[in-house]
Amino acid sequence: MLATQSATNHIKRCKPLLGTYVEVSVSLESDDNALLDITEYVFSEIQRIENLMSFHDPDSELSYVNREAYRHSCPISKDMEEVLTAALTLSKITNGIYDISIAPTLVRNGLLPDYLPNVDDEQANWQDVSIVNGNISFKRKALLDLGGIAKGYAVDRALCMVENLVENITVNAGGDLRMKEWSGQSVGIKASNAKGLKSIIRTPMHQAALATSGNYYMDRNKNSIIHSSTKKAVKDKRSVSVFASSCMLADALTKVAFLDINLMPIFNSYGAKAISVDENGNIQDLCEALENG
Amino acid sequence: MKKFFLKVVAFVGLALLPVADLYAEVYLSTEQAREVLWQSTSMNPVTVVLTDEQMDSIEDASDTRVYNDELKAWKTETGGWFIIDQVVGKHEYIDMAVALTKDGKVKGIEILQYREAYGSQVRHPKWLAQFLGKDHTEYLELDEQIKSISGATLSSRHITEGINRLTHTWDQVLKHL
Numbered sequence: 001m002l003a004t005q006s007a008t009n010h011i012k013r014c015k016p017l018l019g020t021y022v023e024v025s026v027s028l029e030s031d032d033n034a035l036l037d038i039t040e041y042v043f044s045e046i047q048r049i050e051n052l053m054s055f056h057d058p059d060s061e062l063s064y065v066n067r068e069a070y071r072h073s074c075p076i077s078k079d080m081e082e083v084l085t086a087a088l089t090l091s092k093i094t095n096g097i098y099d100i101s102i103a104p105t106l107v108r109n110g111l112l113p114d115y116l117p118n119v120d121d122e123q124a125n126w127q128d129v130s131i132v133n134g135n136i137s138f139k140r141k142a143l144l145d146l147g148g149i150a151k152g153y154a155v156d157r158a159l160c161m162v163e164n165l166v167e168n169i170t171v172n173a174g175g176d177l178r179m180k181e182w183s184g185q186s187v188g189i190k191a192s193n194a195k196g197l198k199s200i201i202r203t204p205m206h207q208a209a210l211a212t213s214g215n216y217y218m219d220r221n222k223n224s225i226i227h228s229s230t231k232k233a234v235k236d237k238r239s240v241s242v243f244a245s246s247c248m249l250a251d252a253l254t255k256v257a258f259l260d261i262n263l264m265p266i267f268n269s270y271g272a273k274a275i276s277v278d279e280n281g282n283i284q285d286l287c288e289a290l291e292n293g
Numbered sequence: 294m295k296k297f298f299l300k301v302v303a304f305v306g307l308a309l310l311p312v313a314d315l316y317a318e319v320y321l322s323t324e325q326a327r328e329v330l331w332q333s334t335s336m337n338p339v340t341v342v343l344t345d346e347q348m349d350s351i352e353d354a355s356d357t358r359v360y361n362d363e364l365k366a367w368k369t370e371t372g373g374w375f376i377i378d379q380v381v382g383k384h385e386y387i388d389m390a391v392a393l394t395k396d397g398k399v400k401g402i403e404i405l406q407y408r409e410a411y412g413s414q415v416r417h418p419k420w421l422a423q424f425l426g427k428d429h430t431e432y433l434e435l436d437e438q439i440k441s442i443s444g445a446t447l448s449s450r451h452i453t454e455g456i457n458r459l460t461h462t463w464d465q466v467l468k469h470l
Contacts, residue, residue: 014320014404016449021407023318025440036329151446174446186436190444199411200316202436214445217384239445 008167011035017046018151019056020174024158027168038162042171045158052079053150055103055112062150065136066103066116066143069129073137081134083146083153083248090252091126093266097259098252099126099228103145106226112145119143125228151176152211152251159247171247178209178247189241191281192216201281206273207243213254214239225258237279240286244272257286264290315386316442318407326390326403327367327375336367336375339470347466355461357454364462371395374467376459377405382451385409391456397463399456 011032012025024039052061061080068074076084090098104119106112124142155171159178163169168181179185187210188200213225215236226232240257244250249270256263257274264287267274274286321329327336341364343351348359365377372395380387386408392400 012318012320014318014407016402016404016452020446020449021404021452023320023441032325036325040329148446170441172441172443174449175442175444176446177441177443179441185440186438188436188439188442190442192445200439200442202439210443212443212445217445217447241443 023172049154070138073135103143148251152248155247176211209247209250211250212241238276330392336369355458357458380455
């Protein structure tokens with residue numbers, strides 16, 4: 001870890017943030033202190049996004065929106081507007097398969113805390129959310145959860161803020177990761193079976209960002225991937241990984257790939273690639289799987 | 294009695310279960326974490342050995358298992374603390390550095406080592422706890438080209454519980470030292 005004047009120095013740190021373990025690796029021709037300072041910026045930006053978008057924090061901007069947007073139009077930050085607009089666009093393209101208003105079901109299933117107004121999970125959907133000139137309002141009572149997409153956004157924001165200062169950087173927030181110099185790099189994807197984790201499968205990076213969704217860390221009867229129309233949990237032993245240009249998009253698209261394989265053509269329009277890893281560690285390209293029936 | 298039972302479980306576990314593949318990731322050294330959390334603030338090591346009563350009392354107050362009666366702690370010249378501690382979850386086993394202010398508030402947390410068990414072994418906090426303070430574990434050898442790993446998101450709630458245990462340890466023990 002000791003630096004010399006001419007060699008590239010590396011540092012890798014990890015902190016508990018966004019409800020998971022966030023790992024930041026940077027490479028730069030400089031001393032440890034300079035690298036540590038850069039990672040401090042990265043972690044503080046991630047903390048800032050968490051403070052805005054956490055469902056678990058009653059004082060977050062998201063909790064404010066969930067409490068108030070049904071009663072009156074609420075001004076929101078640029079960050080919140082960007083994430084919500086991306087989420088609603090994806091809802092529109094997928095005919096509501098992707099829907100951030102699924103939160104009441106997650107609250108009912110005990111996956112999210114229950115301190116916000118009681119909302120019937122049959123009531124609202126993404127079409128009840130309206131954003132106009134930086135203001136949000138709900139047409140019906142609704143609860144939004146930005147879980148995965150906010151995690152991806154935090155990774156994107158943090159990486160973009162410092163990428164011009166470093167030779168390379170990787171930010172990995174509990175499996176949602178993005179690299180500056182991704183071309184030619186390999187990553188590991190965790191494969192699981194019913195008893196738990198089994199192995200780490202190596203695969204090339206196809207894009208700057210990668211996100212994975214799966215159920216192997218969840219308690220047996222809990223599941224965080226919910227079908228938006230039936231409100232039923234998806235029981236699937238595979239994990240799905242998506243490569244995309246941004247981590248926010250990659251995370252959101254993992255849910256789409258899990259929920260409806262017929263939506264794979266939209267992955268092409270985003271330049272994204274989806275793969276699944278089964279219990280035996282076999283990798284399948286989901287776009288090819290659809291083409292081959 | 295409870296501790297004796299734990300030791301027996303750990304011993305039987307070692308004898309009967311196959312050696313685990315633990316995937317390990319090493320981050321900052323203790324010295325680097327100290328620099329990041331407390332900069333140049335000077336500090337002295339303090340020997341802290343918890344009594345059975347204190348361990349029980351901290352377990353009750355924090356609702357978290359206390360595995361270790363020894364605390365690796367340093368007290369700063371400003372009355373704050375620098376603590377190296379372990380957290381054992383269902384999947385993960387972690388070394389972390391925690392800075393507490395003189396009022397027992399969390400000033401910062403740094404993960405030093407992250408280990409996760411692979412293979413088909415039963416993973417359970419007690420099973421992972423047998424590796425506490427040991428270095429002989431066989432770590433899974435990753436392909437050296439793999440620099441990052443993606444997977445389903447693992448909740449860091451065991452860290453939250455560990456921090457809760459340490460703030461109660463401060464409240465019951467450290468603040469009187």
